[in-house]
Amino acid sequence: MGVVYRAIDHLTGQLVALKQVIAQDTPNLMDSENGGGRHFRLALAQEFKLLASLHHPYIIEVKDYGFDDQNHQPYFTMELLENAYPITQVTQNSSLQEKLTYLVQMLQALTYLHRRGILHRDLKPANVLVFQGQIKVLDFGLSTMQDRNTSQSSITQTAGTIAYLAPEVLMGSTPSESADLYAVGMIAYEILANQYPFNDASVATLINDVIHTYPDCSQLDISADLALVIERLIQKDPEARYPTARDAIHALETAYGTPLLTNTIATRESFLQSARLIGRDSELYQLHTSLKNAQAGIGSAWLIGGESGVGKSRLLDELRTLAMVNGALVMRDYSSHEAQTPYHSWRAILQWLGLLTDLNPADAGLIKLLVPDIFTLPTHDPKTASELEPDKIEARLLHMLEQMLIAQNQPIVIILEDLHWASSESLSLFAHLAGMTKDLPLVLIGSYRDDERPNLPALLPDIPVIKLNRLNDQDIAQLSKAMLGEAGKKADIINLLQQETKGNVFFLIEVVRTLA
Incomplete structure (x- = not known):
C-alpha cells in the first residue's frame, strides 16, 4: 500500500515520483527497542537493495530510498513517468x-x-x-x-x-x-x-x-x-x-x-551491468565493518585505488546501497579533469548538506562563492565570505563542514570518485576531514586511478589504501556465468575472456558485449 507524489529533487532539479509506503502495523520503524520495527526495517532494506540493483529499459528505475522525518514511514523515489x-x-x-x-x-x-x-x-x-x-x-x-x-x-x-x-x-x-x-x-x-x-x-x-x-x-x-x-x-x-x-x-x-x-x-x-558483485568480498567486508563502526560513532577514511576499469565504481555502488539500507546518509561526487573551481570535487556534497542544514547566510554565501555553479542553496550572502583572507577560507569551510555533518544526527558516507583529477584544494579538504573522522559517525572514501596518479597516497599519508586488483580466473568464470547465463559456463568463452581481458572488469564487459 502507498501513495505516489510528484516531487522535485532539489539536488539535481529533476522531477521524480515519490512513493510513500504505508506500513500500518509498525508504529515506529526507527525505534531500536521495537523488535517488530527492526524486523520490518530489515525486510524493507532487503526490498530496497533488490529494487536499487535493477537497471533495465523496460523496468522503472528506483533512484533513492529513505524514511520520512515525521512518521518514519519508508519511501522510494523513482523516475517520473508523465503521460504514461x-x-x-x-x-x-x-x-x-x-x-x-x-x-x-x-x-x-x-x-x-x-x-x-x-x-x-x-x-x-x-x-x-x-x-x-x-x-x-x-x-x-x-x-x-x-x-x-x-x-x-x-x-x-x-x-x-x-x-x-x-x-x-x-x-x-x-x-x-x-x-x-x-x-x-x-x-x-x-x-x-x-x-x-x-x-x-x-x-x-x-x-x-x-x-x-x-x-x-x-x-x-x-x-x-x-x-x-x-x-x-x-x-x-x-x-x-x-x-x-x-x-x-x-x-x-x-x-x-x-x-x-x-x-x-x-x-x-x-544483463551485463546487473551481475552480482564478484571477487570483492574481502574489500566489501572491510568497508562494511567501517560502516558498522561509524554507526557506533567511530568514523574512518579510505582510499580505493586501482587501474582504470578494475571495478572501483561497482564496489562503491554496492557500498552505497548497503549504507542506505542501514540508515546512513550517502553522498557522492566526482572529480573532473575539466573542473575550473578549487573545490569542485565537493560540489554535490556541499549542496546536499546545504539543503539539509539550517545555514546562516554567511556560510551559505561561502559555499556559493567557492562553487558558484551550485544549483540551489538557501538565502546566501557571498559578500561576507568574499572578505575572508584566502588562508582562512579552508579553515572556515572545514569548520562549517564539520558542523553540517554533526547536525545530521545519523551515520554518513561521503564518496568522492576520481580523486586523481582533484585539485590541491579539494585534496587538502579531504585530508583535513579525514583527520576528524574518528570523532564523527562518518565514512569518508575517495577513489582514484593508481595508473594515472600513483603518488596520491603519498599526498594523503594517513589514509589507508584498499587496492583493487584484476579478477582471477575463478572470478572471471563466475562473472561470465552471471552475465551470459548458461552460455557463460562454456570453457571456450571463459578461456577467451581470460586471455583477452586478463581480469580487467571493464575489458571483460566490453568483450562480453560483443558476444551478447
Whole structure:
C-alpha cells in the first residue's frame, strides 16, 4: 500500500515520483527497542537493495530510498513517468504488431527479473505502463509490504489483482516464474480481445472463473498459431505453460512469422551491468565493518585505488546501497579533469548538506562563492565570505563542514570518485576531514586511478589504501556465468575472456558485449 507524489529533487532539479509506503502495523520503524520495527526495517532494506540493483529499459528505475522525518514511514523515489498509461488502454486501437511488440517487451523485463531470481508477483495492466512508446514494468519487489498489509478480510478489495493471479497461487501454492507468465497471458488476451475474458463484477464468480474457466482463444482475431501461444500461457496447470519468458518470446515470434524482439544496446547492457558483485568480498567486508563502526560513532577514511576499469565504481555502488539500507546518509561526487573551481570535487556534497542544514547566510554565501555553479542553496550572502583572507577560507569551510555533518544526527558516507583529477584544494579538504573522522559517525572514501596518479597516497599519508586488483580466473568464470547465463559456463568463452581481458572488469564487459 502507498501513495505516489510528484516531487522535485532539489539536488539535481529533476522531477521524480515519490512513493510513500504505508506500513500500518509498525508504529515506529526507527525505534531500536521495537523488535517488530527492526524486523520490518530489515525486510524493507532487503526490498530496497533488490529494487536499487535493477537497471533495465523496460523496468522503472528506483533512484533513492529513505524514511520520512515525521512518521518514519519508508519511501522510494523513482523516475517520473508523465503521460504514461496502462498497456490495455494504449493498445485499444493499436495494430497487431504493436500489441505483440509490447508483449515481447514485457517478457523481456521478466526474462531479466527471472534470471536474477526475482518474481514480479503482481503483474496487471496498472503495473505495465507504456511510456514514450515502450513498456515500463513497475510495482514489483514490494512483497514484504504487501504481505504485511493484506489480510483475508481485504480480499474483496483486491479483485484487480485476482483477475491476473495464477490459479495455483490463488489456491495457496507458492508463486513462481510460471505464475508471472500466466499474468502475461491474461494481459495478452485482454489487449488482443480489447476486453477482459471473465466477469469481474463479483469476486466469488471471478475466483471460480480463474480456477476453472478457460478463455476462448479461438475468438481472438489472430492466427491459429498465435492463439495456441496465448492458450499455453494461460493454462491452469503451471507445468503446461512455457518454461521461461524467453521461450514465450520465441514462440510469439515463430507464430507471428516476424522478429519482435527489441534487443537494443540498453537491454544487453542491463544483463551485463546487473551481475552480482564478484571477487570483492574481502574489500566489501572491510568497508562494511567501517560502516558498522561509524554507526557506533567511530568514523574512518579510505582510499580505493586501482587501474582504470578494475571495478572501483561497482564496489562503491554496492557500498552505497548497503549504507542506505542501514540508515546512513550517502553522498557522492566526482572529480573532473575539466573542473575550473578549487573545490569542485565537493560540489554535490556541499549542496546536499546545504539543503539539509539550517545555514546562516554567511556560510551559505561561502559555499556559493567557492562553487558558484551550485544549483540551489538557501538565502546566501557571498559578500561576507568574499572578505575572508584566502588562508582562512579552508579553515572556515572545514569548520562549517564539520558542523553540517554533526547536525545530521545519523551515520554518513561521503564518496568522492576520481580523486586523481582533484585539485590541491579539494585534496587538502579531504585530508583535513579525514583527520576528524574518528570523532564523527562518518565514512569518508575517495577513489582514484593508481595508473594515472600513483603518488596520491603519498599526498594523503594517513589514509589507508584498499587496492583493487584484476579478477582471477575463478572470478572471471563466475562473472561470465552471471552475465551470459548458461552460455557463460562454456570453457571456450571463459578461456577467451581470460586471455583477452586478463581480469580487467571493464575489458571483460566490453568483450562480453560483443558476444551478447
